[in-house]
Amino acid sequence: MYAQFYAGSRLVDLPLFALLLFVATFVGVLVRTGVAKRRGDFESVARLPLDDGRPAPQAPQHTPDGRPVR
Amino acid sequence: MHTERIEYDDTVVRRFIAASVLFGLVGMLVGVLAATQLAWFQANLGLPYTTFSRIRPLHTNAVIFAFVGNMMFAGIYYSMQRLLKARMASDLLSRIHFWGWQLIIVAAAVSLPLGITTSKEYAELEWPIDIAIAVIWVVFAINFFWTIARRNEKHLYVAIWFYISTVITVAVLHIVNSLALPLSPLKSYSMYSGVQDALVQWWYGHNAVAFFLTTPILGIMYYFLPKAANRPVYSYRLSVIHFWALVFIYIWAGPHHLLNTALPEWAQSLGMVFSLMLWAPSWGGMLNGLLTLKGAWNKVREDPVLKFFAAGVTFYGMATLEGPLLSIKSVSALAHYTDWIIGHVHSGALGWNGFMAAGMFYWLVPRLYGTKLHSTRAAEIHFWLGTIGIILYIVAMWVSSATQGLMWRATNPDGTLVYPGWVETLVAIRPMYMARALGGAMYLAGFVMMAWNLVKTARAGAPVTVTVEVVVDDAAVAAPDAPGIGAVLAGRPLWFSLVGIGAITLLGFVRPMRAVVVIGFVLLLGELAWIVSIRDKEKGRPSWFGIIERRPMAFSVLTLVAILIGGMSELLPTLLIKQAVPAHSASAQQPYTPLELQGRDLYVREGCYVCHSQMVRTLAADTTRFGDYSKPEEFIYDHPFQWGSKRTGPDLHRLGGRYPNLWHYSHLMDPRSTSPGSNMPSYAWLESGTIDAPLARKKLVLMQKLGVPYTNADVDGAEVSQRRQAEAVVTDLAQQGVTVPWNSEMVALISYLQRLGRDVGVRPVPTSATVSATSPVEAPPAAPARAQGGI
Numbered sequence: 030m031y032a033q034f035y036a037g038s039r040l041v042d043l044p045l046f047a048l049l050l051f052v053a054t055f056v057g058v059l060v061r062t063g064v065a066k067r068r069g070d071f072e073s074v075a076r077l078p079l080d081d082g083r084p085a086p087q088a089p090q091h092t093p094d095g096r097p098v099r
Numbered sequence: 100m101h102t103e104r105i106e107y108d109d110t111v112v113r114r115f116i117a118a119s120v121l122f123g124l125v126g127m128l129v130g131v132l133a134a135t136q137l138a139w140f141q142a143n144l145g146l147p148y149t150t151f152s153r154i155r156p157l158h159t160n161a162v163i164f165a166f167v168g169n170m171m172f173a174g175i176y177y178s179m180q181r182l183l184k185a186r187m188a189s190d191l192l193s194r195i196h197f198w199g200w201q202l203i204i205v206a207a208a209v210s211l212p213l214g215i216t217t218s219k220e221y222a223e224l225e226w227p228i229d230i231a232i233a234v235i236w237v238v239f240a241i242n243f244f245w246t247i248a249r250r251n252e253k254h255l256y257v258a259i260w261f262y263i264s265t266v267i268t269v270a271v272l273h274i275v276n277s278l279a280l281p282l283s284p285l286k287s288y289s290m291y292s293g294v295q296d297a298l299v300q301w302w303y304g305h306n307a308v309a310f311f312l313t314t315p316i317l318g319i320m321y322y323f324l325p326k327a328a329n330r331p332v333y334s335y336r337l338s339v340i341h342f343w344a345l346v347f348i349y350i351w352a353g354p355h356h357l358l359n360t361a362l363p364e365w366a367q368s369l370g371m372v373f374s375l376m377l378w379a380p381s382w383g384g385m386l387n388g389l390l391t392l393k394g395a396w397n398k399v400r401e402d403p404v405l406k407f408f409a410a411g412v413t414f415y416g417m418a419t420l421e422g423p424l425l426s427i428k429s430v431s432a433l434a435h436y437t438d439w440i441i442g443h444v445h446s447g448a449l450g451w452n453g454f455m456a457a458g459m460f461y462w463l464v465p466r467l468y469g470t471k472l473h474s475t476r477a478a479e480i481h482f483w484l485g486t487i488g489i490i491l492y493i494v495a496m497w498v499s500s501a502t503q504g505l506m507w508r509a510t511n512p513d514g515t516l517v518y519p520g521w522v523e524t525l526v527a528i529r530p531m532y533m534a535r536a537l538g539g540a541m542y543l544a545g546f547v548m549m550a551w552n553l554v555k556t557a558r559a560g561a562p563v564t565v566t567v568e569v570v571v572d573d574a575a576v577a578a579p580d581a582p583g584i585g586a587v588l589a590g591r592p593l594w595f596s597l598v599g600i601g602a603i604t605l606l607g608f609v610r611p612m613r614a615v616v617v618i619g620f621v622l623l624l625g626e627l628a629w630i631v632s633i634r635d636k637e638k639g640r641p642s643w644f645g646i647i648e649r650r651p652m653a654f655s656v657l658t659l660v661a662i663l664i665g666g667m668s669e670l671l672p673t674l675l676i677k678q679a680v681p682a683h684s685a686s687a688q689q690p691y692t693p694l695e696l697q698g699r700d701l702y703v704r705e706g707c708y709v710c711h712s713q714m715v716r717t718l719a720a721d722t723t724r725f726g727d728y729s730k731p732e733e734f735i736y737d738h739p740f741q742w743g744s745k746r747t748g749p750d751l752h753r754l755g756g757r758y759p760n761l762w763h764y765s766h767l768m769d770p771r772s773t774s775p776g777s778n779m780p781s782y783a784w785l786e787s788g789t790i791d792a793p794l795a796r797k798k799l800v801l802m803q804k805l806g807v808p809y810t811n812a813d814v815d816g817a818e819v820s821q822r823r824q825a826e827a828v829v830t831d832l833a834q835q836g837v838t839v840p841w842n843s844e845m846v847a848l849i850s851y852l853q854r855l856g857r858d859v860g861v862r863p864v865p866t867s868a869t870v871s872a873t874s875p876v877e878a879p880p881a882a883p884a885r886a887q888g889g890i
Contacts, residue, residue, distance in 0.1 A: 048372050050603075055379040058340055071335035074648075077182055077256040078325045078332075082567035085104050 100573060103251050106566045108186055111193040112177045113467050113562060116460060118201055119169035120550050123456070125208075126161030127543045133158050134539045136780070137747065138532035140770075143780035148212040150780045152706030156223045157211040162448060163221060165204045167312055170456040172200070172239075174319040175262050177463065179243070182259055182322065184252045184569045188245035192238050199235035203228060214704035215285050218739055219300050221307050222276050226287040229277040236273065240266050247651045251571040255648050257338040261318030263651065264346050264658050268310040271662065275670075276303035282794075282801050286700070290805065293734025294361055295673045297742050302353035302670060309349040312447065313415075316455050317341075320388050320412065323459050327404045333390035337383055339644070344380035346658060348373050350665035355426035356744065358435065359716040361731040366669055367428065373665075374426030381419030388412040403478035407458030410486060414450025418443060432718055433504040436746040438528070438535075442496025449489045449542055457481065457549055464553045470560030477552045481545040488541030491534055499531035503746075508720035516723055521749045522776040529778075587653040590643035591635075595628040688858050690736045690807045691851070693795035693821040698851025700798075701790075701844050702741065705782060712743035713752040713855065726753030726856070733858060736807045748779060755857035760828050761835045763849045788844035795821045824850060 136142040136151045143150045176193065180186060187193050206228050210216070216223040224232070243266055247259070276299055279287035291299050325332050332338055354362060354370025389412055392399060399405045421443050425434050434440065457478075465472050472478065506524045509517035518524060587593070602621050635642065647654050691699060702708075715725045722728050729752050734740055758766075765772045768786065770779035795817040799809045813820075825841040828849055832839060839845055 045372075047603075048375055051376050052379060055344070055383070059337075059383065071339075072331075074254045074256060075325075075331040075335040077252070077254065078178075078258075078322050079329065081181060082105070082184065082569035085566040085568045 101571055102568050103184070103571045104566060104568050105180075105184060105186055105251070106564060107180045108190055108193060109177065109467055109565060110562070111187070111190075111197055112173050112463070114197050115169045115173035115176065116464065116467075116553075118197075118204075119166055119173060119456065120460070120553060122161055122165030122169060122204060123453075123546060124543075124550060126158055126166050127539070127546055129154055129158040129161060131536060131539045131543050134532065134536040137778055138529060138536050140778045140780055145781065145783075147214065147705075147784050150705075150782075152709045152780070153212050153214055155709045156216060156220075156706060157208065159221060160207050160211065160223065161204070163307070163311065164207070167316075167448075167452045167456070168200065170452075170459065171265075171311075171315040171319070172196070173463070174323065174459055175243075175315060178258055178319065178322040179246060179262060182252065182256045183246060183250035184571070185246055185250045187242055188249055189242050192242035192245075196235060196239045196242065199231065199238065203231050203235060206231070210285075214706070216703060216706065217277075217279065217287065217289065218703040218706070218708055218741065219276065219289065219296075220304055220744060222273075222300070222303060225285055226277070226279055226281050227284060229273070229279075232273060233270070233277075236266075236270055240270065244651065244655075251569060253572065253649055255651060255654065256322070257332075257335065257342060258318035258322040259651075260342050260648075260654065260658075261314045261321065263655050264342070264662075265310050265315045265318075267655055267659050268306065268314075268346075268350075268662050271659075271666070272303045272306050272310065275666075276300060280801055280804060282798060288801060288805060289739035291674075291738070291740075292805070293737045293740050294363075294731045296737065296740040297357055297360070297734075298354065298362060298366065298673055299670060300740070301356040302350075302666060305353040305356060306350055308447070309345075309352075312452055313349075314345070316452060317345075317384060319455060319459060320384075320408070323462060324388055324391055324408050324412070327402070327408060327458070327462050328392055328395045328398065330391060330395060333387050333393065337387045341380050341384040341387060343661070345377075345384070347661045347665065348376050348380065350662045351669065352377055352426070354669065355431070357742075358426070358428050358431040359718055360714050360742065361729050361734065363673070363731075366673070369669060371426050371428055375423045378420060378423040381422075382416060385412055385416035385419065388415075403472075403475060403482055404458050404462045406479075406482050407454045407461065410482070411451050411454030411458060414446055414454060414489070418447035418451060421446065432716070432720075433508075434500055435716075436712055436744070437500035437503040438496040438531070439500030439504075440745065442493040442500065445496070446489065446493050449485070449492070453542070453546075454485065457485070457546075460549065460553055464556050465560070467563060468557045468560030469563040470556060473552050473555035473559060477548050481548045481552070484541050484545035484548070488538045488543075488545065491538030491541065493538075495531040495534035495538060499528040499535075502528050502531070507724065508718075510720075510723065514723070519724075522774050525747075525778060526776045532778075586646050587643070587650060587657075590646065591631055592628065592643045595624060599624055688732055688735055690802070690809055690813075691854065692824055693799060693813075693817040694824045694847055694850045695854045696798050696802070696851075697790045697795060697821065698847035698849070699741075701785065701848045702851055703739075705785075707751075708741045708743040710743075710745060710747035710779070712746050712750045713740075714742040715750055715752050715856075721750070725750045729856070733856065736802070738802070738805055738807075748777075751852070751855055753856040755853050755855040760831050760849050760853070761837065763852055764832060764837055764839075764845060767845060767848070785845040785848055786839060786843055789840070789842045790844055790847050792818055792821060792842055 132142065132149075133151055133155050147153065176187065203224075207224055210225060210228065211223060215225050217225060222229075243262070247255070278290040280290065281287040289296050321332055321338060351373035352370055354366045355374045356370075358367050358371065360367075389409065392405065392409060395405070399409050424430055425439065425443060461472060461478055503524055506518045506527065511517055599621055602617050602624070605617050632642070647657065713729070715721045715727065715729045717728045733752075734742075762773055766774065767782045769781055769783075770777040796814055799814045799817050803809050803814070822841055825846045828846050829839060829841050832846075
């Protein structure tokens with residue numbers, strides 16, 4: 030029976046099914062990302078690029094050869 | 100909890116930016132020259148070193164590895180120090196990395212115009228340079244992971260993940276694809292042959308785009324775009340999905356470069372389906388980038404940095420929509436080997452890479468030199484010059500591609516070709532080649548303005564050394580009680596995923612009724628995973644993701660596993676399979692003769708594969724024009740394969756025996772003498788060049804080691820056989836009034852060309868005895884029943 034099933038299906042059917050499954054999953058994930066409440070779990074990590082620390086007070090910005098920055 | 104004082108190493112960042120801009124100028128200038136040569140063949144200048152087929156690899160290598168490579172290192176060194184709150188672990192390793200990489204670029208710039216090449220696209224550099232690349236990459240990797248190990252920030256931001264995937268995957272790709280046996284310090288032969296070589300090469304080629312031109316630039320996007328817009332990334336959760344989906348799927352997509360060829364059908368289907376899947380994570384990432392600008396679009400109008408980033412991310416979206424589209428077999432049948440691919444690549448390279456680089460440089464250079472950008476107005480002009488240049492370029496390539504694709508396949512009601520002469524197509528698309536050269540020149544003009552602007556900016560300020568104080572949470576960074584590698588490997592999401600993937604794979608092998616049960620099981624598993632994750636969260640347990648994102652080694656291993664699954668699944672079957680064709684039977688593919696082997700090396704040296712394919716696809720348009728479709732077994736002795744990826748000239752796989760020797764001689768000396776209207780450069784230096792005759796024996800010995808069934812008698816008689824075959828060609832040419840020495844490079848190349856594709860439907864070579872060729876132009880077609888693709 031299964032041999033007939035596969036004999037009757039084209040080679041491309043299974044990959045197409047996998048593709049549809051994937052797209053459906055991905056759309057689901059996108060929708061969840063869009064509608065889910067912004068939980069705090071990633072907030073601090075997401076802000077990492079914006080956190081530069083504070084310029085060191087005793088260390089004026091200077092050039093490698095010691096000249097102060099213009 | 101303590102305060103740590105950190106002085107960042109930005110000297111290396113400044114150096115990489117300067118190198119990127121300098122080599123960007125060179126690479127794009129060479130690109131404009133190459134584009135000009137396609138429209139006006141005279142721009143080849145008649146020199147071997149400036150000929151299109153030799154400088155095209157120079158252009159691609161310069162832009163990919165010198166321009167984007169240096170830009171990527173600048174972005175990585177700047178952002179990772181700040182994201183990890185740590186100075187690079189070793190200034191010495193940073194310096195070795197920088198100078199080593201520049202030396203490699205110089206070696207490429209010298210060797211490629213000299214014709215020292217492996218012919219594997221984007222991996223043309225010969226084995227000593229390949230080893231240098233591997234060594235310098237390891238130096239970079241040590242410094243990179245060492246810095247991660249010494250970090251003062253417990254979290255690894257998503258940009259760092261993208262960098263990790265680049266460091267690991269590029270190493271794997273480079274080593275696997277570059278495996279070769281050296282013949283001499285400047286010549287090697289790929290370990291793989293034919294179909295295997297093609298599959299490994301395009302697994303590499305496609306993933307060089309993925310992990311050299313995409314993932315590191317995405318990391319840069321996830322750092323610099325929020326920075327420039329002064330707001331966090333739109334959805335961090337989406338960036339996590341973007342990362343894992345991209346890393347897992349990208350590695351499978353390579354075979355889409357080989358659709359409708361002699362590659363096994365299963366590999367083609369895998370390549371196509373995974374390429375289509377790629378559309379989803381790519382667009383997820385693009386939307387995440389663009390939505391980060393939500394609420395800041397007013398800034399985009401005024402700030403050139405954001406303008407470049409917004410346009411760059413948009414081009415990323417466009418290129419990643421076009422890529423999967425081109426990977427559909429029926430679309431590929433029309434578009435492959437045409438200029439569409441060139442346009443597609445440039446919308447990615449110029450739009451995505453080039454604009455992201457420009458945005459990053461305009462943002463970084465003023466900060467690295469403690470000043471303001473010299474001219475915002477010039478940056479604006481750069482943006483518009485670049486944008487119009489790219490659009491002109493890619494639209495020209497679309498029109499050119501549609502013209503090529505349709506003209507190549509157009510047939511009369513009786514099945515013959517409407518445009519049998521190849522040059523007819525070439526003449527039709529010439530205006531598009533002119534438009535492309537103009538578009539490229541406009542982009543280059545914008546880039547020159549940027550270089551000037553950045554130099555003026557740097558000279559107005561002085562190099563800044565940034566020292567900051569950061570608060571370090573000792574408990575979190577050291578975290579002696581943090582879950583270890585065991586917790587990572589025992590993580591429920593990992594096992595749910597593995598069992599899920601296993602169950603889905605089973606679907607391909609079980610009976611339909613059981614398949615329904617399996618689908619039900621997968622759905623139940625998903626439901627169970629969902630419930631377990633909610634319960635764990637309620638109990639305050641750290642999530643699995645939370646564990647791995649703080650464990651760089653576990654993270655790197657998982658990334659490696661993700662890329663190896665795809666890579667090995669596709670490569671191993673063709674590498675492990677026994678040769679399907681008996682090597683010694685009379686009907687088997689015969690190895691090349693010593694002279695043909697010498698000629699083949701010249702074919703590689705001159706870069707003929709840049710414009711000519713050797714792959715008659717399983718399409719009516721191809722077989723009607725070129726002859727019987729190419730079979731996998733015909734390539735088993737091809738180290739390396741020469742299938743090519745573009746047809747500026749026609750396919751050559753069934754060229755053998757089609758034209759007399761004199762035709763080839765005339766064509767190589769002056770292509771327009773046989774093919775009026777052709778844009779092919781002359782290769783007249785082949786007539787005076789001589790082959791290294793004693794090398795024939797050494798080449799056969801090396802081929803024996805690679806598995807080509809030469810006997811010891813073949814090896815011993817290599818030089819005699821070589822001379823005998825050459826003299827037959829010389830005698831034939833002499834009867835037509837052409838005198839060339841037997842050891843002329845011209846004779847060797849003609850012998851190779853006359854051999855191509857002749858083991859299937861062998862045709863005798865037409866000689867002066869069988870053809871009364873009064874003029875080379877009047878050389879008769881060899882298969883009158885078919886319309887021919889005249890060269």
